[in-house]
Amino acid sequence: MDGIIIINKEKGYTSHDAVYKIKKMFNTKVGHTGTLDPNATGVLPILLGKGTKLSKYLIEHDKEYEVLLQLGTKTTTADEEGEEVEKKCVPEQYLQFKNIEKILKSFIGESQQVPPMYSAIKVNGKKLYEYAEKITGIDIAKISFDGPDVELNKTQNTQLAILIECLGISQILKKNGIIPDAMAGLSLGEYTALIEDGVFNIEDGINIVSKRGEIMQNFTPKGNWKMAAILGLDDENVEEICKNISSGFVKPANYNTLGQVVISGEEQAVLNAGEEAKKAGAKKVSMLNTAGPFHTEKLSKCSIELKKELDKISINSKNSIVIKNLDGKYYEEKDNISEILAKHIMNPVRFTECLKTMYESGIDTFIEIGPGKTLSGFVKRMKFENVKIMNINDVSSLEQVIKEVKENG
Secondary structure, three states: OOEEEEEEEOOOOOHHHHHHHHHHHHOOOEEEOOOOOOOOOEEEEEEEHHHHHHHHHHOOOOOOOOOOOOOOEEEOOOOOOOOEEEEOOOOHHHHOHHHHHHHHHOOOOOOOOOOOHHHHOEEOOEEHHHHHHHHHOOOHHHHHHHOOHHHHOOHHHHHHHHHHHHHHHHHHHHHOOOOOOOEOOOOOHHHHHHHHOOOOOHHHHHHHHHHHHHHHHHHOOOOOEEEEEEEOOOHHHHHHHHHOOOOOOEEEEEEEEOOEEEEEEEHHHHHHHHHHHHHOOOOEEEEEOOOOOOOOHHHHHHHHHHHHHHOOOOOOOOOOOEEOOOOOOEOOOOOOHHHHHHHHOOOOEEHHHHHHHHHHOOOOEEEEEOOOOHHHHHHHHOOOOOOEEEEEOOHHHHHHHHHHHHHHO
16 A cells, blocks of 8 residues: 555654554555654654655655743753753743744754753653663663773673663664564564564563573673684584584584674684684684673573573564574564573574575665674675665764665655
């Protein structure tokens, strides 16, 4: 179906909520022509199918809003949902019509506004960081911004910080009408995808990621562990090299992209496997700054403990748009998700298969969210034809991606 639907948006609904519901109803590409705040009501044009190409034209047209203002009050979020931080009596002369008119005229024309970032990523009226602290008891904002590094580098805190950043970016994208058709996350990133697709609610999702980090921190076996990325060999060669190492435990852990496999295990065995890989023609062997045999059977105790925690929370089994690390296939309603995620922590990440599944599903625009540009590099190495690759790791790149996607439909 192609065309435009006019929605009379109620208070409390986001533009994303409206787009999501329409997308489920018509099973087609859906977009809108500008975000309405959840507290705003009124006309919201929804574009369907080929109609989404009209977005760049409609979004530039004039719009008219009727606003009820409360003067003299300042909140943490610049709207009525935030906590009041300042209240002043407005001098009477400022309330005279001629003065109000003069002030309003100063807003005519082009202007630049920098809203508080957290205003777009609130949960139940709280900043996402504050919400995470309420759920986990960890002040992840203070740890992330003030340190010390020794606290941030703890597995539980690192994983929670990455989750909050990715959820925040994802929420902002959705509020701007950028709705994914498929999602995949590498390792921890799969949890962000599952939360965003509604498999976990946000409270349970934050809680289980915190528990997962705590479990990995406490139950990863002690020892001299190492991981290394091998570039330039195919998967079978790397598997054979690991199999033939007799000096200790080493296994493939991450199948990242074509010609790149991460191995994991005992330090000497990983070093020896790296040397054998070079002899076999590997272009590069890079030792990674990690201290655990992640995504191998050595994390079997972590898997058991994680399963106990997963069984405590509500999981919405569904035909999901999230693709599993475990086998590179979409989650289905029949899947036992707690079992899959328990296996996920002790089995290789098959991200190459995830990317193939996305491409074969018709995905032609890949947007990476979170720290760095590593996953964007993985997509490039897949050598897909006619795809666009973007990444978001700061405010500037976030704004650029939103602008580019809206302009191109």
